[in-house]
Amino acid sequence: QVHLVESGGGLAQAGGSLRLSCAASGSDYSIIATDWYRQAPGNEREWVARMTVDGRPTVADSVKDRFSVSRDSARNTVFLQMNNLKPEDTAVYYCATLTRYGTSPYWGQGTQVTVSS
Secondary structure: OEEEEEEOOEEEEOOOOEEEEEEEEEOOOOEEEEEEEEEOOOOOOEEEEEEEOOOOEEEOOOOOOOEEEEEEHHHOEEEEEEOOOOHHHOEEEEEEEEEOOOOOOOEOOOEEEEEEO
16 A cells, blocks of 8 residues: 655746655555646646656656656655746646556645646
């Protein structure tokens, strides 16, 4: 069982930055990565970034010039650094685990990011 807690969301102005954290506790040896997703009102959930357990980051093409993903293995925490924020980045951001079976059984509660123009 794994418990995920996101933090770091809030209100930012366009052009600003936020760093989201996803802290994990517990263990599940089928987990191969931590994903970041976001969902804006009325929109489908969108995959944003991934950090694999062996430290390989991937970021969606739509945001890769502004967002980056990193980790602190000692603290079991994955970060999403968001720079040059835009109003269209406004969403609830979630982290989730990806297993080797292609499932995402564990999700955080989400953290709201609001970007004002």
